[in-house]
Amino acid sequence: MLRPFRQVDVFTTTPYQGNPVAVVLDATGLTTEQMHRFAHWTNLSETTFVLPPSTPDADYRVRIFTPTEELPFAGHPTLGTCHAWLSAGGTPGSEVVVQECGAGLVRVRRTADGLAFAAPPLVRSGPVDEALVVRIAGLLGLDRSAVVDAEWVDNGPGWVAVLLADAAAVAAVRPTAVDLDLGVVGLHPPGSPAALEVRAFFPKDGATVEDPVTGSLNASVAGWLLRTGRITAPYVASQGAALGRAGRVHVSVDADGALWVAGGTVTCVTGEVNL
Template structure:
């Protein structure tokens, strides 16, 4: 039967300049095989499927699939799914909106910078072992001395993040292969429109695949860099520059110290899909 569908560009207000996510708005009754087949067919970094929540605390439930696996949480699919759900007539029970996903309940709220999600807690944090830092540097085509610092920033996707001297160094990275999820970040000069440049690489068939704009990585990197005093909130990060995108991720904190990650969302495709 036809099921309502949206393709939403996230972390941008200009269509085709952010990171797209495919959203099937009524996935009730679909099998795991049907979900996996459609996610493989869209060939986007993530495809999401909206389902009734299993807890009264949530407004809706979402399953997040890449072409090869299911994720417990991801940032731009969270914002894109919420945008599509609201646009299709979803009515939240309160404020904030509550999304149920594999990682638990994620709060989403409307802000002046677009929809924002509360960064989930890190599953793994702390320093990266020195042999692994050297390995990551090699994967990125860098000398070990180019890595200023490195930290585990795993919030579902198993990110390890490296800090380079500046944004130009981040933009110059040209990996050919990676064997783990790597985030790269470097600061822009003080007073620049964006505080940092961020890039995200994940392995696919042994090849480094770059994600245009990555909410989960920005959320976990923010927790690291704010905690260590390298950045102060609010700030804006840039991502996707090398790919010809112009992603903008707005990071802020609330009075409780929670990190919120916001960005623009715009619908690019509307219709129905047969599954």
């Protein structure tokens, strides 16, 4: 069966400079096995499948797959899926699009910086055991003293994050065989175009993969760094330079204290997929 399909570049307004997500816009009738097999075939960091919502409070439901597993939530697939749904004629019930996913209901809205999602609550937070910090430093090829701080920042994918001395230290990281979902962050000098440099690593098929631009990690790291006074909002994070990308993530906090993560979205592929 031919189904409408989009491939969307996220956290950029320039095609092929962000992080792509594959979106199957009508996944009605597909089994989990079929979704998983197609996600494995696309070999992108995530592939999403749009379904009718199971609650009247949502505009659509989405299932999010990496090549190896299903995720309850992920950031750039949320924005890319919303972009694809809107571009295909989706009409939200209000000014805010409500996406249903494994993590619950996620709000998405239009902003001057692109589509923005409201950061979901963490499923795990708090300090990281010292033994794990030492192991993470080793995985990154660093001495333990190079890690300024570490925190669990898991909002679904499983992130643990470490703060290094600065953005230059983040850019210099050369990881070995990473075996957990790991974020590495450092501040740029004051006055720089971006306030924060972010890199994200995760294991796949026994190898270490770097994600080009990571919405979920940026959302959870923002909560940590804002809470500890290391950064102030609004700010821009840069990610992807090590992979030849130029991702830009815009973080803000609204009057109600909700944290929003925004970025550009652009369609790169439009067509149909036989599933």
